[in-house]
Amino acid sequence: MSAEAVVKRERPIPKWKIEEVEELSKLISAHRVVAVFKLTGLRANLLHEIRKKLRGEAVFRVAKRNLFKIAAEKAGKPELVKLIEDIKEPVGFIFSNTSALKLKLTLDKNRIPMHAKAGEKADFDIVVPEMNTGLPPGPILSEFGKLKIPTKIEGGQIWIAKDTVVAKKGDEISQALASLLARLDIKAVLKGVSIERAFEDGVLLTKEDLEIDLEKFSEDLKAAHGQALALATEIGYVTKETITPLIVKAYTNARALALEAEIPVKDLVEDLIRRAELRAQALKSAANLQ
16 A cells, blocks of 8 residues: 555544534434435525425435435445435435425425526416516617517606516527516526435335326326226215215115006105006007007
């Protein structure tokens, strides 16, 4: 071993690294879910806002990958290394006792409106409201014209003449629109933390595993409930949900059977008389034809 290697080996580990590993190890041990998210393009003020919104539900930490690996080993969960093994960008970690899916949905729900960049897609319909822009007349009027935003000049300033939808949800935002929206301080996209992977109770979940279309899931659930209710009713399976339709079905079947057998019960007297009248009229008509 060279003298340089010996010096490196004997160099003391900075105190902050030891404390960081210890803290990460405790967080890993205290939470059933550990998730990772990329820091690239994530503004510090945005992360700060999300931290505040999820306080008490999740702990966010930005840490070096090698320190996280050491902490995972120390906590007896070396498999957590799979969270970051092929991610090259800087990452942050989330520790929570909420299920990974619920955590992902909560993060999606708490995304924050931000100014859009060219090429991004609108997360909702973008409306430029009727207002005083505070901008003086000039070349910018042509930008409003290109985007079909009606304007008028009052008091030496540009006013938007009426509420105008300039992009629908899912539309790609052009450079011109992004620039104008920024000048008007109108936000068009929702930004937040996006989980790349999560470990929950020893199971590795990918970003795709955590994707769920709530509207489709709700429709599928309603359809499955309807089919299950229909099947249970058909086979006479008694539950809290099927008891009413089963009673209705039994009453309808019993009524039809009693009517067919011409049993003169109170509820059927009028129907039986009406049926008898119809038969009598039919016989009379037949007799007149002979």
